[in-house]
Amino acid sequence: MKAIHTVRGPVSVLNRNDVDTDQIIPKQFLKRVERTGFGEFLFYDWAKEPGWDLPPNPILATGRNFGSGSSREHAPWALEDYGFEAVIAPSFADIFYSNCTKIGLLPVVLAEDEVRAVMAAGEATVDLEAQRVSWEGGEASFEIDPETRRRLLEGLDDIGVTLQQVEAIDAYEADRERSGPVTTSLA
Amino acid sequence: MPKTLNGERPAGASPRSLFDKIWEAHEVAESLLYIDLHLVHEVTSPQAFESLRLAGRPVRRPDRTLATADHNVPTDGSTAAAQIRDQLSRVQVETLERNCREFGVPAHSIGSAHQGIVHVIGPELGVTQPGMTIVCGDSHTSTHGAFGALGFGIGTSEVEHVLATQTLQQRKPKAMRVRYEGELGYGVTAKDLILGTIGRIGVAGGVGHVIEYAGPAIEGLSMEGRMTVCNMTIEGGGRAGMIAPDDTTFEWVAGRDAAPDPLPLDDWRALRTDDGATFDTEVVIDAGELSPQVTWGTTPGMVTDVTAAVPEPRDEGEQRALAYMALVAGTPIQDIQVDRVFIGSCTNSRIGDLREAAEVVRGRRVASSVDAMVVPGSQQVKAQAEAEGLDEVFRAAGFDWRSAGCSMCLGMNPDIAAPGERVASTSNRNFEGRQGRGARSHLVSPKMAAAAAVEGRFVDIRGWE
Numbered sequence: 001m002k003a004i005h006t007v008r009g010p011v012s013v014l015n016r017n018d019v020d021t022d023q024i025i026p027k028q029f030l031k032r033v034e035r036t037g038f039g040e041f042l043f044y045d046w047a048k049e050p051g052w053d054l055p056p057n058p059i060l061a062t063g064r065n066f067g068s069g070s071s072r073e074h075a076p077w078a079l080e081d082y083g084f085e086a087v088i089a090p091s092f093a094d095i096f097y098s099n100c101t102k103i104g105l106l107p108v109v110l111a112e113d114e115v116r117a118v119m120a121a122g123e124a125t126v127d128l129e130a131q132r133v134s135w136e137g138g139e140a141s142f143e144i145d146p147e148t149r150r151r152l153l154e155g156l157d158d159i160g161v162t163l164q165q166v167e168a169i170d171a172y173e174a175d176r177e178r179s180g181p182v183t184t185s186l187a
Numbered sequence: 188m189p190k191t192l193n194g195e196r197p198a199g200a201s202p203r204s205l206f207d208k209i210w211e212a213h214e215v216a217e218s219l220l221y222i223d224l225h226l227v228h229e230v231t232s233p234q235a236f237e238s239l240r241l242a243g244r245p246v247r248r249p250d251r252t253l254a255t256a257d258h259n260v261p262t263d264g265s266t267a268a269a270q271i272r273d274q275l276s277r278v279q280v281e282t283l284e285r286n287c288r289e290f291g292v293p294a295h296s297i298g299s300a301h302q303g304i305v306h307v308i309g310p311e312l313g314v315t316q317p318g319m320t321i322v323c324g325d326s327h328t329s330t331h332g333a334f335g336a337l338g339f340g341i342g343t344s345e346v347e348h349v350l351a352t353q354t355l356q357q358r359k360p361k362a363m364r365v366r367y368e369g370e371l372g373y374g375v376t377a378k379d380l381i382l383g384t385i386g387r388i389g390v391a392g393g394v395g396h397v398i399e400y401a402g403p404a405i406e407g408l409s410m411e412g413r414m415t416v417c418n419m420t421i422e423g424g425g426r427a428g429m430i431a432p433d434d435t436t437f438e439w440v441a442g443r444d445a446a447p448d449p450l451p452l453d454d455w456r457a458l459r460t461d462d463g464a465t466f467d468t469e470v471v472i473d474a475g476e477l478s479p480q481v482t483w484g485t486t487p488g489m490v491t492d493v494t495a496a497v498p499e500p501r502d503e504g505e506q507r508a509l510a511y512m513a514l515v516a517g518t519p520i521q522d523i524q525v526d527r528v529f530i531g532s533c534t535n536s537r538i539g540d541l542r543e544a545a546e547v548v549r550g551r552r553v554a555s556s557v558d559a560m561v562v563p564g565s566q567q568v569k570a571q572a573e574a575e576g577l578d579e580v581f582r583a584a585g586f587d588w589r590s591a592g593c594s595m596c597l598g599m600n601p602d603i604a605a606p607g608e609r610v611a612s613t614s615n616r617n618f619e620g621r622q623g624r625g626a627r628s629h630l631v632s633p634k635m636a637a638a639a640a641v642e643g644r645f646v647d648i649r650g651w652e
Contacts, residue, residue, distance in 0.1 A: 031275035073342035099342035
């Protein structure tokens with residue numbers, strides 16, 4: 001994963017609440033077995049609506065509960081492939097938020113009036129190190145889990161980080177009293 | 188110190204919730220959670236296996252991993268990936284089969300007698316057990332919480348992480364309890380209970396939380412009903428749904444292929460929320476007040492009683508939803524005519540669901556204007572239903588009796604509703620385009636879907652003859 005420090009630039013606005021991942025990337029595009037090439041299908045059906053205007057800027061500002069529904073990581077893949085580097089919203093669905101942090105697409109939670117101010121300003125800077133978003137006429141701080149922030153700033157490989165604790169995993173497995181399901185016995 | 192579910196705790200230790208107990212028993216280190224069971228399907232796993240291959244990493248515990256093909260499989264009775272006509276779907280299923288062979292993961296792909304929707308086969312094979320942590324690259328993994336397990340959906344990067352390490356880096360979510368007072372009325376089902384709950388808490392009401400469902404209305408549900416409730420937790424924004432296991436659970440699990448023998452009942456009976464345990468959020472709902480539910484919009488929270496009318500839109504989102512659904516505020520729900528009926532999905536495709544629907548259609552005919560289908564959740568459910576003659580009941584009524592898969596819940600296979608078609612569906616999502624581009628979905632219980640198939644419109648199952 002590439003490291004993220006600052007995302008700066010124009011803001012694309014999608015002023016809708018409860019945008020689900022079926023809209024972000026419809027099911028017919030989930031049949032690919034690669035991680036790349038989803039950007040051109042982003043908001044595939046909505047993009048056909050008259051007046052649709054969502055240029056591939058570094059920042060997307062949107063409504064509450066963004067990314068609800070299906071756990072498909074194809075949704076953050078599509079947003080990132082399209083060109084977004086940060087998404088600012090009043091709230092995110094849990095799995096979507098987590099998926100974004102795994103691929104280096106920065107999810108930023110701001111208060112609803114602050115998101116509206118970013119939408120109105122049209123340009124913003126997201127500073128992950130300082131946990132601040134600034135725009136012409138305003139700025140706001142945002143919360144992020146310290147460990148997630150560290151991984152994003154350093155661009156760390158999650159699995160590599162966990163495998164540093166492989167002895168703890170070995171010990172846990174050795175200690176366990178319960179025997180688990182043996183899925184291999186079913187074949 | 189062994190990590191047991193009811194291990195030694197000092198006298199006076201603070202009371203814990205069911206969720207606390209499972210979480211603490213699975214902490215390998217701070218924020219590193221051990222995963223007991225990892226379910227895998229063809230759509231969200233290929234990129235994870237590919238990354239493992241590139242990094243030269245093996246699957247740590249194939250014996251705690253189970254794969255099936257469900258999202259893409261045609262329901263026409265095909266028995267091998269090679270028979271799948273859609274080239275991309277075929278490649279995806281073949282890729283799963285190849286990956287599982289290469290990494291030693293047991294797979295029940297198309298053609299297996301154990302194939303089916305991942306959240307149907309886990310419980311029915313007995314690999315889903317109380318007290319476990321269970322993940323899958325699928326948001327409806329919350330289903331498994333019906334057994335007193337902690338089950339939640341993850342993305343593909345996390346699928347790869349679990350394959351490689353059998354753990355997940357997770358901050359502990361907040362805890363919510365939804366407690367139901369009273370009993371469900373006649374004709375009101377688990378599906379109505381959860382739809383009514385989502386209507387009350389909203390589609391983001393559970394965000395950041397693991398939700399425990401409790402109360403007599405929950406205790407009175409069958410395992411199928413409990414799975415329906417926990418399944419749709421994600422539709423209320425919740426990370427996982429849980430129900431404390433009891434005799435209903437133990438009887439259901441006993442004797443299944445992968446179930447322990449004897450069952451570790453002392454451990455399992457300890458999987459209860461202690462008196463005095465606290466929750467970050469508590470919700471109380473009167474179950475006795477609930478009627479059969481029908482969604483009218485494009486989120487599962489846009490739902491109302493079958494006796495009600497399409498509501499006045501309160502904001503732009505609801506206006507947009509009504510326009511998409513081609514509905515006018517004030518229209519009685521029972522005046523809404525349907526073109527299609529879909530009985531299936533990980534929400535409502537188990538044998539109990541099919542029995543309920545079959546009871547409604549027995550001796551009746553599907554309206555001539557309606558195209559109706561039943562898609563059993565697994566090959567085992569299909570075989571059981573056929574042994575009971577339910578397939579004949581459905582066929583005689585004019586239903587199309589299909590083979591197992593996710594099917595028209597999301598239309599990744601050829602089972603897709605046409606633009607503008609209105610579907611009464613037992614699935615979990617009425618999002619725009621979910622069942623087909625431009626298709627209009629109404630979520631209902633299996634009984635309500637069956638009655639809608641016969642009448643060609645929604646009816647209140649409670650007073651319907």
